[in-house]
Amino acid sequence: MDQERKATNNQVPFDEDNYTHNIRKDKERGLDRRSFMKVMAGAAGVFAVSTLPWGAIAVKELTGLSDKKYAAAKIADVSSLKVGDAVEFHYPGEHDAALLIRLGDNEYKAYQNACTHLKCPVFWSKEEGELLCPCHHGVFDPATGAPTSGPPRRPLPEIVLKQEQGAIWATGVKRYET
Numbered sequence: 001m002d003q004e005r006k007a008t009n010n011q012v013p014f015d016e017d018n019y020t021h022n023i024r025k026d027k028e029r030g031l032d033r034r035s036f037m038k039v040m041a042g043a044a045g046v047f048a049v050s051t052l053p054w055g056a057i058a059v060k061e062l063t064g065l066s067d068k069k070y071a072a073a074k075i076a077d078v079s080s081l082k083v084g085d086a087v088e089f090h091y092p093g094e095h096d097a098a099l100l101i102r103l104g105d106n107e108y109k110a111y112q113n114a115c116t117h118l119k120c121p122v123f124w125s126k127e128e129g130e131l132l133c134p135c136h137h138g139v140f141d142p143a144t145g146a147p148t149s150g151p152p153r154r155p156l157p158e159i160v161l162k163q164e165q166g167a168i169w170a171t172g173v174k175r176y177e178t
């Protein structure tokens with residue numbers, strides 16, 4: 001009786017050969033790897049293509065190849081600013097302090113005046129003809145915004161200007177030269 005039950009329990013319910021003969025595990029794993037690699041390559045391609053525009057923008061931003069454009073804002077009437085004088089204004093945001101300097105009859109320069117060393121406000125010294133930072137004696141060239149003395153190593157960001165309707169307008173911010 002026991003032997004009979006054993007024999008029954010050991011019976012294969014159907015032909016094992018039919019059940020397993022078409023499973024080629026090695027080959028299936030190979031296909032899986034190939035498929036996976038194809039999917040990954042495809043995904044990488046899609047990712048690369050879809051991020052290209054952002055990459056181009058990032059490169060421009062990091063290399064300073066593009067000037068930042070903002071809405072034009074009137075700074076001062078030409079008649080209100082004598083040669084050698086400067087006027088404070090804010091551009092492009094209300095917290096972006098800047099200075100417009102009239103260097104000649106028809107020569108104007110404007111810079112954001114947060115010192116490029118540690119952000120102290122730079123001021124215009126008419127007597128010395130220089131932009132000075134009082135914190136650590138930083139000095140900037142008013143014609144270019146470049147540092148000429150003291151710890152600052154980068155120029156002041158220059159504001160793009162236009163003259164129109166008897167006034168000086170800010171139209172953008174130049175990027176740092178690299």
Ligand code: FES
Pocket residue numbers: 115116117118119120133134135136137138150151152
């Ligand atoms: S913050 Fe201007 S020189 Fe240091």
